[in-house]
Amino acid sequence: MYNYKITVQYDGARYKGWQKQQNTLWTIQGKLEAVLAELIGNEVEVHGSGRTDAGVHAIGQVANFKCEQMLEPEAVKAYMNHYLPEDIGILLVEEVPLRFHSRLNAIEKQYEYHIWNVAKPDVFRRKYTAYVPEKLDIQKMQEAAELLVGEHDFRSFCSNQKMKKSTVRQLYEIQIQSKQEEIILTFRGNGFLYNMVRIMCGTLIEVGLGKRIPEEMRAILMACDRKMAGRTAQPEGLFLKKVVYPK
Amino acid sequence: MYNYKITVQYDGARYKGWQKQQNTLWTIQGKLEAVLAELIGNEVEVHGSGRTDAGVHAIGQVANFKCEQMLEPEAVKAYMNHYLPEDIGILLVEEVPLRFHSRLNAIEKQYEYHIWNVAKPDVFRRKYTAYVPEKLDIQKMQEAAELLVGEHDFRSFCSNQKMKKSTVRQLYEIQIQSKQEEIILTFRGNGFLYNMVRIMCGTLIEVGLGKRIPEEMRAILMACDRKMAGRTAQPEGLFLKKVVYPK
Numbered sequence: 001m002y003n004y005k006i007t008v009q010y011d012g013a014r015y016k017g018w019q020k021q022q023n024t025l026w027t028i029q030g031k032l033e034a035v036l037a038e039l040i041g042n043e044v045e046v047h048g049s050g051r052t053d054a055g056v057h058a059i060g061q062v063a064n065f066k067c068e069q070m071l072e073p074e075a076v077k078a079y080m081n082h083y084l085p086e087d088i089g090i091l092l093v094e095e096v097p098l099r100f101h102s103r104l105n106a107i108e109k110q111y112e113y114h115i116w117n118v119a120k121p122d123v124f125r126r127k128y129t130a131y132v133p134e135k136l137d138i139q140k141m142q143e144a145a146e147l148l149v150g151e152h153d154f155r156s157f158c159s160n161q162k163m164k165k166s167t168v169r170q171l172y173e174i175q176i177q178s179k180q181e182e183i184i185l186t187f188r189g190n191g192f193l194y195n196m197v198r199i200m201c202g203t204l205i206e207v208g209l210g211k212r213i214p215e216e217m218r219a220i221l222m223a224c225d226r227k228m229a230g231r232t233a234q235p236e237g238l239f240l241k242k243v244v245y246p247k
Numbered sequence: 248m249y250n251y252k253i254t255v256q257y258d259g260a261r262y263k264g265w266q267k268q269q270n271t272l273w274t275i276q277g278k279l280e281a282v283l284a285e286l287i288g289n290e291v292e293v294h295g296s297g298r299t300d301a302g303v304h305a306i307g308q309v310a311n312f313k314c315e316q317m318l319e320p321e322a323v324k325a326y327m328n329h330y331l332p333e334d335i336g337i338l339l340v341e342e343v344p345l346r347f348h349s350r351l352n353a354i355e356k357q358y359e360y361h362i363w364n365v366a367k368p369d370v371f372r373r374k375y376t377a378y379v380p381e382k383l384d385i386q387k388m389q390e391a392a393e394l395l396v397g398e399h400d401f402r403s404f405c406s407n408q409k410m411k412k413s414t415v416r417q418l419y420e421i422q423i424q425s426k427q428e429e430i431i432l433t434f435r436g437n438g439f440l441y442n443m444v445r446i447m448c449g450t451l452i453e454v455g456l457g458k459r460i461p462e463e464m465r466a467i468l469m470a471c472d473r474k475m476a477g478r479t480a481q482p483e484g485l486f487l488k489k490v491v492y493p494k
Contacts, residue, residue, distance in 0.1 A: 057371070086370070123256050123258045124256075128371065
């Protein structure tokens with residue numbers, strides 16, 4: 001048995017998200033498995049480092065799959081890039097030890113959230129940014145973001161309220177950069193709950209709009225109640241940037 | 248009678264180009280005319296500053312239309328942006344003198360051509376750049392570009408070889424910038440022939456690949472023969488950036 005790690009980028013605009021579904025062919029996992037099944041000659045399961053929602057993009061998602069045959073990584077990459085749709089691109093294929101699992105072994109994830117923050121929308125950014133026409137107060141967003149950094153129970157920032165496992169996560173950093181009309185929020189943490197980045201973004205946007213004060217973040221975290229946090233920001237602005245594994 | 252000037256941006260990926268066609272609804276002119284006809288209550292002709300090909304984008308295309316009614320420019324803009332597809336965006340609507348014509352009065356046009364020049368394609372750039380995996384020699388491209396600047400007969404760079412009107416144009420500037428993996432060529436001139444920017448780009452790319460030497464530009468211009476120039480570069484990388492009118 002062999003184990004292969006793949007690093008993949010995708011434009012999520014056309015897809016129903018990462019996870020394979022019975023009723024649609026338009027998932028990233030589904031597309032990857034279909035192409036690999038053709039290559040290998042039998043069904044294969046592709047394990048992602050985590051699911052991304054419909055419309056969410058990836059710059060560097062990581063997945064792995066096991067198979068009986070020994071494959072040449074460069075040949076797998078070339079084959080997949082030839083047969084995958086043009087909005088999914090394989091960046092790297094590597095043979096890894098059998099014990100490697102893309103989700104269980106990840107020690108850090110990085111996400112970027114792009115906001116188009118100017119009074120006029122831009123046709124070229126419509127699928128790759130969240131459009132917020134009112135001027136955001138970045139200073140205030142920064143203050144709020146700092147209160148979210150650290151180890152906290154992020155249950156208030158999780159869409160799955162029935163989550164039985166721990167909702168404690170460590171958020172290493174939130175960086176907020178303003179690049180002309182675009183605001184980019186970068187999140188680094190040891191793991192993220194379902195919709196956690198989008199709910200944090202929605203809440204930070206409400207701070208930037210003056211609808212909330214930064215200090216509210218403390219109370220939201222304390223409450224462990226999804227209703228306390230802001231809206232789930234739209235998926236178009238979100239990019240899974242990088243998944244980090246131990247050296 | 249009133250005359251209105253509109254500045255419009257569009258992502259050309261889904262469209263068969265600017266010009267209205269009998270057999271498809273997917274043209275920019277067709278979409279604009281359809282929405283304006285609804286607003287005004289009768290058919291209206293939208294005159295563009297020039298046609299763009301299928302797949303070509305515009306950051307600041309200019310057009311104008313005449314109608315009997317006096318319209319409120321801001322209301323026209325809001326109405327159009329509401330009913331147009333999301334890949335066409337109206338940036339500005341202005342009432343202008345009746346004699347204004349977007350094509351005939353233009354004194355300068357600016358185009359940008361984006362090349363993704365790195366060994367791996369990028370799923371997010373696929374519709375907005377020409378993909379050239381081999382490293383381009385920008386210095387050589389710059390030398391060749393300088394020989395194209397000025398007033399010349401650009402017949403060799405025109406796809407319409409039956410063109411009866413003058414093929415002399417003045418090219419004010421070609422700028423070549425390298426931004427990480429992307430090379431951006433900017434063209435400023437008093438007018439451009441059919442496919443002229445794309446043929447210049449295709450020829451300059453061949454220079455960058457070492458398939459031609461910069462000095463060949465002189466002979467190509469002199470020949471007044473399309474076959475002497477390079478390939479027509481792909482449309483995805485091309486953006487109509489700006490149309491300039493007298494103050």
